[in-house]
Amino acid sequence: MRLENFEGPLDLLLHLIEKNEIDIYDIPIAKITDQYLTYINEAKFLDLDFASEFLVMAATLLAIKAKMLLPKPVKVIDEDEGEDPREELVIRLIEYKQYKEAASILRTREKEMTKVFTRNFDEAQIIKKFGPGNPVENLTVHDLFQTFKVILEKASEPEPIYEISREKISIRECMVNIMEALSVSKKGLVFTDLFPLGTSRLRIIVTFLALLELIKLNRIRFMQSGSFGRIVIFIRDDEE
Numbered sequence: 001m002r003l004e005n006f007e008g009p010l011d012l013l014l015h016l017i018e019k020n021e022i023d024i025y026d027i028p029i030a031k032i033t034d035q036y037l038t039y040i041n042e043a044k045f046l047d048l049d050f051a052s053e054f055l056v057m058a059a060t061l062l063a064i065k066a067k068m069l070l071p072k073p074v075k076v077i078d079e080d081e082g083e084d085p086r087e088e089l090v091i092r093l094i095e096y097k098q099y100k101e102a103a104s105i106l107r108t109r110e111k112e113m114t115k116v117f118t119r120n121f122d123e124a125q126i127i128k129k130f131g132p133g134n135p136v137e138n139l140t141v142h143d144l145f146q147t148f149k150v151i152l153e154k155a156s157e158p159e160p161i162y163e164i165s166r167e168k169i170s171i172r173e174c175m176v177n178i179m180e181a182l183s184v185s186k187k188g189l190v191f192t193d194l195f196p197l198g199t200s201r202l203r204i205i206v207t208f209l210a211l212l213e214l215i216k217l218n219r220i221r222f223m224q225s226g227s228f229g230r231i232v233i234f235i236r237d238d239e240e
Contacts, residue, residue, distance in 0.1 A: 009057030010096040012039060017093070024093055025212060027086055029068050033061040064089065083170050084209070091205055169203055174210035179219065182235045188223070191231035 006012045016035050017024055040058055043051075067085040181189055194211075195204055211233075214220045221236045 009054045010093060011100070012036065012054070013057070014093060014097055014100070024097075025090060025209060027090065029061065029065050029086060033065045036061055060089070083172065084213075087171060087206075087209065090209070091202065094205060169206050171206055171210045171213060174203075174207045175214055178207075178210060178214065178233075179235070182220065182233065188232040188234040191222075191233060194233075 006015065013032065013036065016022075016032055017027065020031070020035075022028065022032070037058060040054055043054075064085045178189075178194070194207055199207075211220070218236055221234050223232050223234065224230070
């Protein structure tokens with residue numbers, strides 16, 4: 001498969017993840033990097049701008065791979081530890097996948113709309129409603145000037161400035177928050193309570209990654225009363 005068949009480096013990465021049936025939240029970065037570099041080495045770039053995007057991603061993957069290979073200290077939840085080097089890449093891939101799925105839905109709807117035909121305007125009905133001739137023939141230069149004046153006044157008003165700030169939250173911070181909440185609540189935490197109404201998409205993703213990391217560290221356990229019942233999170237006892 002040629003690189004021209006992909007819309008960009010994220011599209012290629014998503015293809016490799018789906019092809020290998022890999023969990024997007026736990027990417028084996030060494031394996032994916034090797035496969036990605038194989039595609040790059042076999043490609044013949046004709047467009048330098050197009051090639052630069054793939055080469056930048058290749059450098060990013062190599063940097064993440066190098067960080068993953070570094071010796072890691074013993075993981076202690078209360079001590080400061082570095083974030084997962086894959087975290088930012090995972091978030092970008094998830095967002096790109098959502099955009100791609102939305103674009104696919106829009107293309108499907110566009111194809112469906114090509115089968116829809118609308119009725120043309122009935123000229124006789126228009127003439128009956130507005131009368132024959134030019135509907136703006138009585139418009140004067142003064143009328144145009146007054147309208148233009150109103151437009152200029154609106155244009156001179158300062159436009160409101162909106163600043164959109166990106167929420168900053170780390171996986172470790174979420175892990176600490178979850179463990180603190182569990183230590184207070186003896187009845188455990190309901191899974192859905194971790195995502196109250198209005199929670200940002202970034203916080204939802206990072207919180208879910210934090211839960212996966214706590215499971216990996218055997219710090220928490222889940223219980224469900226029955227099929228489709230609510231899921232409750234508890235601190236795992238040392239004896240379990």
